[in-house]
Amino acid sequence: MASTLALHGGEPIRTRPFPAWPAAAATDSATDAATDSTETELLDVLTSGRWGSTHGTRVTAFEEDFARYQQAAHCVCVCNGTLALVAALRAAGVGIGDEVVVPPYTFIASAAAVTFVGAVPVFADVQPDTHLLDPVAAEAAITPRTRAVMPVHIAGRPCDMDAFTALGRTHGIAVIEDAAQAHGAEWRGRRVGAIADLGTFSFQSSKNMSAGEGGAVVTNDDGLADRLYSLANVGRVRGGGWYQHEHLGYNLRLTEFQAAVLAGQLRDHPDQQHRRESNATLLGSLLGELDGVWLPSTDPSVTAHGRHLFLVRLPALGAVGRRDAFVRALAAEGIPCSSGYVGLHRNAALRAEIANLTKRLDLPSTEPFVPVTDRLASDTVWLPQPTMLGTPEDVHDIAVAFEKVLAQAATL
Numbered sequence: 001m002a003s004t005l006a007l008h009g010g011e012p013i014r015t016r017p018f019p020a021w022p023a024a025a026a027t028d029s030a031t032d033a034a035t036d037s038t039e040t041e042l043l044d045v046l047t048s049g050r051w052g053s054t055h056g057t058r059v060t061a062f063e064e065d066f067a068r069y070q071q072a073a074h075c076v077c078v079c080n081g082t083l084a085l086v087a088a089l090r091a092a093g094v095g096i097g098d099e100v101v102v103p104p105y106t107f108i109a110s111a112a113a114v115t116f117v118g119a120v121p122v123f124a125d126v127q128p129d130t131h132l133l134d135p136v137a138a139e140a141a142i143t144p145r146t147r148a149v150m151p152v153h154i155a156g157r158p159c160d161m162d163a164f165t166a167l168g169r170t171h172g173i174a175v176i177e178d179a180a181q182a183h184g185a186e187w188r189g190r191r192v193g194a195i196a197d198l199g200t201f202s203f204q205s206s207k208n209m210s211a212g213e214g215g216a217v218v219t220n221d222d223g224l225a226d227r228l229y230s231l232a233n234v235g236r237v238r239g240g241g242w243y244q245h246e247h248l249g250y251n252l253r254l255t256e257f258q259a260a261v262l263a264g265q266l267r268d269h270p271d272q273q274h275r276r277e278s279n280a281t282l283l284g285s286l287l288g289e290l291d292g293v294w295l296p297s298t299d300p301s302v303t304a305h306g307r308h309l310f311l312v313r314l315p316a317l318g319a320v321g322r323r324d325a326f327v328r329a330l331a332a333e334g335i336p337c338s339s340g341y342v343g344l345h346r347n348a349a350l351r352a353e354i355a356n357l358t359k360r361l362d363l364p365s366t367e368p369f370v371p372v373t374d375r376l377a378s379d380t381v382w383l384p385q386p387t388m389l390g391t392p393e394d395v396h397d398i399a400v401a402f403e404k405v406l407a408q409a410a411t412l
């Protein structure tokens with residue numbers, strides 16, 4: 001006799017919380033006892049009076065360290081991942097009336113940023129076994145107006161960057177990696193972000209490296225880096241005067257407080273990724289045993305997964321509209337989880353803005369056909385990254401809870 005679901009008043013599998021996130025960097029890391037704690041560094045900024053990056057050195061130092069971490073020649077920090085995308089699009093020359101191919105299975109910022117520069121997001125479908133933009137579908141969506149394509153490394157899993165780099169070259173369009181979820185991720189040994197032309201990151205609270213808010217753009221191209229600097233610094237140029245505005249630019253700067261937090265986040269990231277990776281591997285092997293559970297395919301080209309989300313598909317439950325009920329039942333068992341994205345092609349605000357842009361610019365508009373996204377949006381369960389930051393016992397609890405809820409799915 002199976003134990004009663006917590007949703008129906010039974011005992012939950014666990015009541016202990018998973019590790020808290022965001023988490024300040026370890027006070028005295030075993031690897032570097034001389035390192036200051038985040039608290040000390042924040043107080044340092046406070047008492048120094050150098051709060052902004054134009055007067056301090058911490059943002060610049062972090063930009064150099066983060067560029068090195070992502071194996072990029074340049075990094076320009078900005079205030080969040082959404083505006084990192086706007087800056088990357090602008091730097092790549094994307095503007096009014098251009099089209100940008102984006103996946104619909106992503107955070108709304110990926111497509112909204114395209115509209116913010118007056119360009120039209122064109123949705124191409126994702127792959128059912130990776131949740132990532134399908135390079136074949138992306139190529140089919142290219143028109144003479146296409147100026148860029150945006151592979152989004154959802155969950156921290158890198159897109160097929162061989163295919164997207166080739167696509168960019170063949171069609172003469174920019175490739176902008178949305179790596180908001182993919183700090184430290186690698187495609188065939190190369191860290192994401194600067195594999196193609198430009199890549200963007202987010203340091204928002206939920207992300208695997210966080211300062212509450214924050215973002216970055218990386219590139220290997222010196223010219224693009226200069227443009228990014230100018231876009232983020234009201235049109236100034238490196239080494240130029242304070243009132244020397246060579247271009248029009250935003251103020252997208254990060255503060256020294258955020259850089260002080262991020263320095264510690266960067267130090268802790270390798271150890272945390274190691275823990276997330278080993279827990280994700282264990283979770284995959286446990287959940288792989290359960291009937292009705294589909295896990296993303298493995299790919300030897302993914303030499304490091306960013307592990308921002310652990311994605312699980314439940315196709316049978318999804319097909320009968322029971323995925324959300326499953327998520328409620330799993331959450332009641334003490335497992336943090338969610339249903340994740342609704343396809344962006346169904347977001348009313350985005351649809352209205354795309355209709356508005358295409359009408360005002362007299363551009364053709366086509367109804368997106370993205371059936372895989374609809375299927376994934378109805379049958380995928382997300383486990384957020386803190387569920388992978390604990391112990392193997394925590395991972396076993398997740399698997400036990402899945403098994404318990406799946407066994408009684410008919411009662412949901």
Ligand SMILES: *Cc1c(COP(=O)(O)O)cnc(C)c1O
Nearest residue numbers: 080081082107109110180202204
């Ligand atoms: C978080 C996120 C963003 C936006 O980053 P913010 O810092 O929240 O503005 C963009 N794209 C993806 C895929 C994200 O997950």
